[in-house]
Amino acid sequence: MGRLTGGDPSLLRRINSAVVLHALRGAGSPTLTDLTRATGLSRPTVEGVIEGLIESGLVVESQPEEGGTRRQGRPARRFRFRVEAGYLLGVEIGMHRVAALVSGLDGRIIGASSREVSNTASADDRLERVRLVIADVLRRTGIPRTSLWAVGVGSPGIVEADGTVRLGVALPGWTGLPLGQRLQRSFRCPVLVENDANAAAMAEHWKGAATDSDDVVFVLAGLSPGAGSLIGGRLHRGFGGAAGEIGALHLLGREVSPQELFSTTDEPLRPLDEQAVAQVFALARQGDSRAQAVVDRFMRRLVHDVAALVLALDPELVVVGGWAAGLDGVLDPLRGELARYCLRPPRVTLSLLGEAAVATGALRLALDHVEKELFAVEGTVSPAR
């Protein structure tokens, strides 16, 4: 970021600055006395740090509240963290839609936009949609592109550390795509790419169904389900970034393919056509027995996939998300099966964030990056959740 000071700051200055900024973010509008108490630093040190932070644009003197009771004498100066000093973008690239969220430095969402995209769209077309949806949300919120401090992206597939998609069978032209690099061209700030299920797991932990647990498996249900896992509050990516990519599990020693799974006629469904799947779910709810049999098969497979993850990882909590419709019926069978087969069944719940989970997780990714820059002086402060 390089915004904190003009030159290369000393470690001590960095630490003090991070400590004060951290305290400022946690409080409403603290006074110098409040900050001295909260940080344990001397008053002159806090004053010096605050002046530097004001110069850098990260802190501002807050105005006394209008209409508040005036006390005698000059009121103590109060300060606040300028969440509007920079902005963050969270982007979802999905099979049927792309979406973008924007927030200030506190991670509070101030704008959103999404567009449909065909599941057969080429990588170029899909990326063009992504650019449109980003331009749209920036225009609507009036935020200049240059004010972005970090961009997070959630995408299907196994994503390398440099943002390249190592393997992504769900989207045409996705395997081998240097996704981070392609998107980076549109921004001056860092662009961070993560697997969609991993991003969704982070999102549910941040502001969804998993805020009270650090050992979570998030299952992104779909024709080719994926999962993201948090162990001790940290994302478990696996040695090659492929942890939780359980889409192939049901194929082991079985004959049925994902397409066969959802076939109600002799004609199998088109590969990965989730909208057709949603129709099958709807038919089943209307009492269609053939559709019900298909839904049952889907449930069995989901239960099997989740059970495999649970047996391998032993999480405290399983969050099921992905398809917005039809998933509530999965909870009871899932709980029943897990209770039968798992030695220590976890709690099972539905996603609270629903469709917004992947983009929210991508935003969290961007926020993590910025918080690391702002707050993380090794071994001193850990950023607040």
Next chain:
Amino acid sequence: MGRLTGGDPSLLRRINSAVVLHALRGAGSPTLTDLTRATGLSRPTVEGVIEGLIESGLVVESQPEEGGTRRQGRPARRFRFRVEAGYLLGVEIGMHRVAALVSGLDGRIIGASSREVSNTASADDRLERVRLVIADVLRRTGIPRTSLWAVGVGSPGIVEADGTVRLGVALPGWTGLPLGQRLQRSFRCPVLVENDANAAAMAEHWKGAATDSDDVVFVLAGLSPGAGSLIGGRLHRGFGGAAGEIGALHLLGREVSPQELFSTTDEPLRPLDEQAVAQVFALARQGDSRAQAVVDRFMRRLVHDVAALVLALDPELVVVGGWAAGLDGVLDPLRGELARYCLRPPRVTLSLLGEAAVATGALRLALDHVEKELFAVEGTVSPAR
């Protein structure tokens, strides 16, 4: 341990002591000058620490080598870590045998003992066998029980942090057994209990097939297979200590039970009779087609279990151990299946420690405990592997 100094040492003294001891253990017989260089501490500080360590029995002045070329003048004093200052015990409690290993403080094994035990033995009988095998190895090595600094134990089942077996269906009377507490009565030093597959994973990482990888799944093959996982070099126990307990996985959505799996006649095998299973493996090697079909079924199930773990965790390396015989045939089918279904197939190899894996891992558990006491001053030193 409380052996380092008489009173409660100051943090600085503890740190210095740990640093010097660490350097001593890494070197052969260093001089004070060597230690000053290695630790960055002043010579008087090193001298003071060394005197304290000699008093506590952890360090001794080493004798000049006999027959070495004598140089002019008095030779510099040399010191060594007294690996014989204390001893460690690693205990395996298995279905068919119990075993114990003993080592000095460097973890080098200096004695071993094992006994057969019936798979139908009661918990009391099995524990009695454990006591016999421990008494035997101590007698043979001439080590007094009071010289033990820590005892590690590997056992089937889900083991709680306090050493209670929460669930252990493989051994009669095992579920609910306060195993740590029962064994603790025989020792004055700490007794640490861990799941057998977890212990074996630690062992392979320490001195077996996984010394070059920190992201490992160890599969303990058997009628009810279990697994232990290391993530970033650390054991992943799971939220409730049940991670890797994949024994039930194959039951999901299937009809076949472990007994049916190995039935070659209408009469199913007795539950958990691994010796009968070994006979089936032997028959298959002799060309018996029915036995071969059974072995094929076993392989398919093992492949499925391992694939589930690999998809969930994405390790760098899979180590297959457990049954000593017949497992080499599993590698090629396993590699083939993983290559077909896993997005990023891991390396697959056989256990190097074989039968000794669980007891060796239990020993490592004891060593970890002692090293933590001796070396771990938070944020300063990490023990050498």
